Amino acid sequence: MLIAQITDIHLGFDPDNPSEFNRKRLDHVLKVLTAMRPMPDLLLATGDLVDRGDLASYKRLRNALSVCPFPVWPCLGNHDLRETFCEAFPEIPVVDGFVQYEVNAGQIRFLILDTLEEGRHGGAFCETRARWLRARLAEQQDRDTIIVMHHPPVDVGIEWMATDPEEPWVELFSQTIAGHPQVKGIICGHLHRPICVAWRGTTISICPSTAPQVALDLAPIDPDRPDNRAMIIADPPAYALHKWNGRELVSHFDNADDHVMLAKFDANMQPLVKALLAERPSHQREEKRSAA
Template identity: 60%
Template sequence: MLIAQISDIHLGFEPDNPAEFNRKRLDRTLRALCEMSPRPDILLATGDLADAGDDDLSYRRLQSALSVCPFPVFYCMGNHDNRDLFLQRFKEFRAEDGFIQYAIEDYPVRILVLDTLEEGRHGGGFCETRAAWLRARLAEERTKPTLLVLHHPPIETGLSWMTENPDAEWVRRLHDIVAASDNIVGMVAGHLHRPVVTRWAGTVLMVCPSTAPQVALDLDTIDPEDPDGRPMIVADPPGFALHLWTGDALVSHFDTCEDHTVLARYESALQPLVRMLANERTSD
């Protein structure tokens, strides 16, 4: 199974411009995903779908942009999103106890989509109501490989200003649930506008880069009282992730939507190498 992931689209950053910079970056990313071979089985869009969640126009444009996808698209909420406006536009989804959390079944990997939107906060949240839902879903199936999807990575990242408090109540609540479930094969998130991989609560956490501009890689401390002119947002190319379920493990790849300079192609000169590597694998 091949799972594509995009994140932090931020449509509506230029609300009066239907051909805005972020829409162009999204379209480039979707074109790359739709034209690749093999195509993804599904696409996960992991939050901050709109830049201003109070703008229905952004969700309308998002719906139009994603309609080109020849594979199912599943969404989760980010801190810039608005649940009510999202549900008005994407009527195939619904809220349960006020949160957009749901299970994606019928694939080799079971996928549980979490809602970490905490209104009024840039960072995440995961209250007891949401936690009870996750415990119940995990109790339904204790052996099938399961992937968790959320917007906010519940980790200390080292990034100077885009990070969570690892001792926050919501982080500890989610940690205890994940650590107690040995069939969770991974977690995928967004929010950071950078690719990040770490181990958390006994599983692997992969953070997808954004289709919108990226966050600068800066691991130095930042002083909220001293604007020192450091780069914060950079116009690096839009990125995406591909998560391949091999039947035994989840293998994640990250790429950017840009013109890659090709240094070698699979032509006759490289055929001996390809044959040798294929023979090695089959003879093991």
């Protein structure tokens, strides 16, 4: 199964511009995703879908996503607003006031979480949301499961953006998934950077943004002393592809810009490709079956 991910779209950052920069970047990524082969089986849109939570931006987002020939499953980030999101996307389930739902995708199960606390930049995960997640995990303890949420529950070292690991919501979330080995990975956004980290028995994959990216700077930051460091950078619009191979979730990150090709699969490269594949036991078994 091939799972595409986009995140931190921030439509409406420039609300009065019909040729909005963030919309152009989103369209660029969607053009790449819809043209690739094999095509993704589904697309996760992991929060900060719009910049100001307004209905007009959600409608523009819905229009942009309508080009996708595969299902699109969104979750909410700190720039989103539940009421207007639900007005624009009434088909997305709401449970106990939170946009939380499950997606059964054949080989794997996705549990989509709502980590939004309106008016706060950081994440949230309360007992109501935890009760829902506990129930879903208890229902299918032998089903491979991926958790999808906007806010990563981990400190990634970019001090002005990182989650404080001592926040109560992080501990509650950690306790909720503890003892559930069927959780094979956690897919997040929020940080506008590609990041992977092993965390409490599973792996967190964090997708870069379709909007501009956050600069990589791991130096401490003093809020009282601006130091002119780069914070937001105009790197290309990006996305993730997560491949579920039946055992592990393998995450790849790429951007939508053109890539300069230095080698191609032609007659010159064919011997290398054949030699590499011949080393694989699975390839050797396939050759034996073909010969028989």
